[in-house]
Amino acid sequence: MKKKIALEKVILYLFLIAGSLICLFPFYWMLRSSFMDMAQIFVMPPIMIPDPVVFTNYQDALEVMPYFRYLLNTLIVVISNVAGSILAASLCAFSFSRLRWPGRDKVFMIILTSLMMPSIVTMIPTFVMWSRLGFTNSLVPLAVPIWFGGSVYNIFLFRQFFLSIPRELDEAAYVDGASYFKVYWKIILPLSKSAMVVVGIFSFLSSWNDFMGPLIYLNEEKKYTLSLGLQLFQGSYGAQWHLLMAASVLVLTPAVIVFFFGQKHILEGIATTGIKG
Template identity: 60%
Template sequence: MRSKKRTIAKAATYAVLLIISFICLVPFYWMIRSSLMDMSQIFTMPPVWIPNPIKFSNYKEALTMLPFAKYFSNTLIVVILSVSGTVITSSLCAYSFSRINWKGRDKVFGILLTAMMIPFAVTLIPTFIGWQKLGFVNTYVPLVLPAWFGGGVFNVFLLRQFFKTIPKELDEAAIMDGAGHFTIYSKIILPLSKPSLIVVGLFSFMGSWNDFLGPLVYLNDGDKFTLSLGLMQFQGMYTAQWQYMMAAASVVVIPTVVIFFMGQKYFIEGISMTGMKG
């Protein structure tokens, strides 16, 4: 009886998860199918779920209406610099907070955590004024440089929690062999922290790729626009042409979906292991 109840409960859980997954995937499928249709088919009732004929030419026309290749290369520059800076500096900070004993370490870390409670909008204006005084408005510096100074409090917290799950006996053995902190960090901690580093990289990638407010505030030159700003510009110019709008939106969204599915194994593993030790 108990085994039968477990089977029924598991089946019910899977059924609910399938329904929720279907609800979440419908808007994504609707975007893809609309990008492959004629304008006349998109809003017909009852809805047409499978495009007929399939028009891949919508993507070619949408991507040539505006310089999306330029927007893609601009976005790639910002993403690569931001992700690399975030992973490197947040892991260095996390190592300091988790593996090195120094006076006031936990108090400083507690103060840093309070920064997570400050909304981004509160610091937006003074931050913009600061970058303007330095002459970095209309450059990628405000979008990239902060990633190289700590990588974000949340990422430091995530990596610190993971690093604390690694036995300190490994550090002690390395020190006895003459290793310093940088050697321990690069040769022991980082190789054992691959899942958590990938999680931080995924978060950073998705944040940089989808960032709209940052480029909107700091970039004025159309040649420096990222994909998010390019999509906004496309929406303003071609609002009535939904098949092209959906094609452009698909090009912006699909890379994040692909990257997430490629790294989801490490994502789940990194998140689940982070809270194993306080």
């Protein structure tokens, strides 16, 4: 029996390793191409290891692409969205999980139904609203809306996590004269660090990779984010694959690093959504 279980584990691990290699191969191909010249990239049969290694591709890509300007714009949006999603969503979730008020659960169910609405349905009305307010061609439509709720999924995740915290902690604080906000700020949030990390990572990746939002609202190149700047780079230098691969690595690396260090928390956060209803 033990030999059979061990054999099943070996087969499972081999299957997972093979699947991982298949998923990682496009990233490896992009990375190896970023250290090649044009001649090496199109050699048949393909060269798996650059020889010689060309490091100047990154320098050349940075010279033709205002990477740091795009990075600054992206960081402004990302930092605002991460902070807004954590604070706004947790505050809404606190109301739906720890406070009692008439119609609370019904309102929450109505809010959840918005998850079934495609974002493209509200795209035109939202653009018209920001246009009439005079905020098109700025980072405001990309960085401010998250502060008005923090997204439905983040509220749901925080709510599920808050429900797992013993309510006796709230009641003891209220007896000592604490206000609702003090309970939220001093008790609930400090106990919800893992949920905050998960929401922060999700918001970071979503904002970092967002392409449609900047495409709709930004007109001037100096205000572009990295995702939109990379598209512009592809349109201008798409024939120079070695530079395009180097620019892609520069854009992708921060998101990969965040995901690599936060993958454990992401899995924990997914698990918390089913703790308690």
